[in-house]
Amino acid sequence: MEFPKTSDSPRVLFVGRSTLDAVYWLDQLPDEDTKTYARQLRALPGGPALNAALTHAKLGGRSLLVSAVGDGPWAPIVRAELARHEIQLLDLAGGTAYETPLTTVLINSTNSTRTIVNPPLSTVSLPRFSGSWQQAVPASWGAVPPVVLTDGFHLAETLPLLAACQGSAICLDGGSWKPGTAELAPMLTIALCSERFTIPGQPSGPELILEWFAAQGVPYIAVTRGPRSVLCAERGRRFEIEIEPIEAVDTLGAGDVLHGVFCYHFAIKPDFERALRLAAQVATRSCLKSGIAGVES
DSSP: OOOOOOOOOEEEEEOOOOEEEEEEEEOOOOTTTOOOOOSEEEEEEEOHHHHHHHHHHTTEEEEEEEEEEOSTTTTTHHHHHHTTTOOOEETTTTSSSSSSEEEEEEEEETEEEEEOOOOOOOOOOOOOOSOOOHSSSSSOOOSSSSSSEESSHHHHHHHHHHHHOOTTTEEEEEEEOOTHHHHGGGOOSSEEETOOOTTTTTTOHHHHHHHHHHHHHHHHHOOOOTTTEEEEETTEEEEEOOOOOOSSOOOHHHHHHHHHHHHHHHSSSOHHHHHHHHHHHHHHHHTTSSSSOOOOO
């Protein structure tokens, strides 16, 4: 079920990657040099920013997506899904030879893990944003939205746009370190990171992630740790959010769901702990079903 959008619906800008994901559900990952049949196959639009935008839209929020979709055989599927959920797209790849990437996702149903195979990185040059918010986006988008989420992809092209979002709470979906993250960090209001996030040249670990972003002046920081509690820091105040124990069926997209739900609630009321607790609950429930369950009624 998708909740209706109204004139009062919260508005969030999502910046980052769009793909088409070919998702195979397997009893277990195959051995090398063997053949197998999947239990289920679905082709779904994906990418961290796109999935978070879909989640926000399903809750009734208005999602604006800045991403590279371009052309190729998979682009119409992605565009159709965005249109179905009334998500506005500003295509970084418009007018270029860029093609929507096709990724392969292997779900191991035995232990509910996923293995992702990405295509080679595109060598197509994309245009870089410049100027103010009003100059960068269509006038129909209105004022700068209260919350902006970036997944760290396409930072070379979008850092000027993020810098132009003055007055917005800029949130990082920190799945992994990407080129431009160091330049982005001082702009951030919120960093929501996976425990796998590694800062180049430094030891890894949740505490070091919290310390590094705090040193960059980021007021709100959280590190997710799968089924274990989320470690959080709010302007130096530390707390944890316990994750409900479940028998996970499929963890694909759970982090993207968390980010979309968080943005929805933080855009309505900028209460970090409340928004994060609600997001963690929904993301946990999304793991009880096969596929990217997102938001259910």
